[in-house]
Amino acid sequence: MTDVVIRPLVAGEEALFDSMPDPLPQLRQVAYADGVAGRGYRPENTWVALRAGRVVGRAAWLHLPGAVGDPWLERFDLAAEPAVGAALLRAAHEAFGGPRAYYAALPAYWRRRPEVLAVVEAPMAAARLAGLVERGERLRCTWAGAPLPATSGRYAVRPAADREEIDALVARIAEPDVLTGRETARAVAGVDLATDPLAWLTGPPTDWRIALDAGRPVGLAGTAGDACYPLLAYLGLLDGDARDELLVAAVRVLAEGGAREVVADVDGHRVAVLADLERTGFRQVRARVIFEPAG
Template sequence: MTGLVIRPLVAGEESLFESMPDPLPQLRKVGYADGIAGGGYRRENTWVALQAGRVVGRAAWVLPPGSVGVPWLERFDLDAEPEVGAALLRAAHEALGGPRPYYASMPAHWRRRPEVLAVVEAPMAAARLAGLVERGERVRCSWTGTPLPASSGRYTFRPAADPLEINALVARIAEPDVLTGVEVARAVAGVDLATDPLAWLKGPAGNWRIALHAGEPVGLAGTAGDACYPLLAYLGLLDESVRGELLAEAVRVLADGGAREVIADVDAHRVMVVAELERTGFRQLRCRVAFEPAEDPGSGPAAGLGFAVAAGQQD
């Protein structure tokens, strides 16, 4: 790693970050300059690895203004061996006060796509070398107007009456099927979307739909039509057989309100939920593999690793 310089950005260096070609342009992402303008990205939380003046690695941690949590690694690209990326992460972690989560975004079905694997394997290996541990994978799905399945007539649906009714049903649902934006809710507001969704979803109770069978609640769906995208934010069941019809009902409510796209996030291991989303007309957009700090990350200071760590100025 002779000649390698690792440092944070300084004011006016946004173009340096963007000088590295985007290896996965098919993924939706906020531009770095837009992120700086909005306050989520900060130059002192953005690090680059330079070799002969060329950016061979870049990492940007994000934390929206007013958040209560710690920054998470949102952009991490590497055009070098994993050891370079690990050195970049270790240096940044030391400056950030310790290892931080990394949510590695990649196109859907990435494991079956050799051209994607060629891009993502090095940064993922670097994250492991830097002491981060893979903790799970989530799939983002999108509905964009596909005709919805017809109702069987077995279930009826109505808006939730009030927050008390929503909270009572949430307390009975052990593991919701869909939780969209769970990582952001935790980092920004310290909210567990699975157990306290109303602390994050501030809209009226009427945005929630309750599925009933013979007059008894069997499922709950929370929608958000005024977020960055119309969302199926929460879907929880007391009877799994209602899954498909409650999904369709929630999307129908959003579509009737003008939504042309609906976003839903689900854990990748929930294969039956993913399959039901696809039957409802959703398609997979991307995956995010979550890396979290290990209890003992085993990554010491960056000094002595054969490269220079330059102190950046903070604006």
């Protein structure tokens, strides 16, 4: 900790943040300068740790314009001991009025990759030292034009009739399989995508697909072709056997609308869901380990 200066950036210091080499260039992330231009990253929400004038730690909290929730830590890189990173986080948390969530972005299969572990162990240890607690992992998967598999045809799939039909099915699904952008929906609009997806997703009800077993609804998939990426935003089931059929139908909706890539987020422990996504042609591209304030 000797001679370490910890402080927020001031306007015009974007280059100071970027003076630290990117330790995980394989991750697809919004560049800091682009985030500043879009007003999601702001100097007062960006902190650095300097040793002999060199950036050895940097942390940028994201707060999108119009967001009703707190900023969350989106970028956190550390080229120093975890104690330095913890001190940086504590200083920022004090300025924010309390600790904030940290979504640690990592390459896919990061636990199997020693070169990635060597990079991420220090910032994750720093987060724990600063009082943040690991709450789970979310995996981002993408379909990028792979041929869609044949399905059994056991289930019929049709567009949703209206918002009322979607809301009625959502109310019956306790734990959706896929919720893409759940953290963003909560932070920006205060919406729980699991229980009120139509408060966040703006497309027409006919973009949703309902799986039917002998005329009885057993699953629901919501797509969003007009978001930052084409999304499989919601997938929930009353009959798990309908997952394959519904996944194919949802991807087809987006592909026929011109999508060349479809994004889906799933909790890391949902092994069966991940297997069905992979059978549909999705591949893991990123993980996010979720750290939240204790309590």
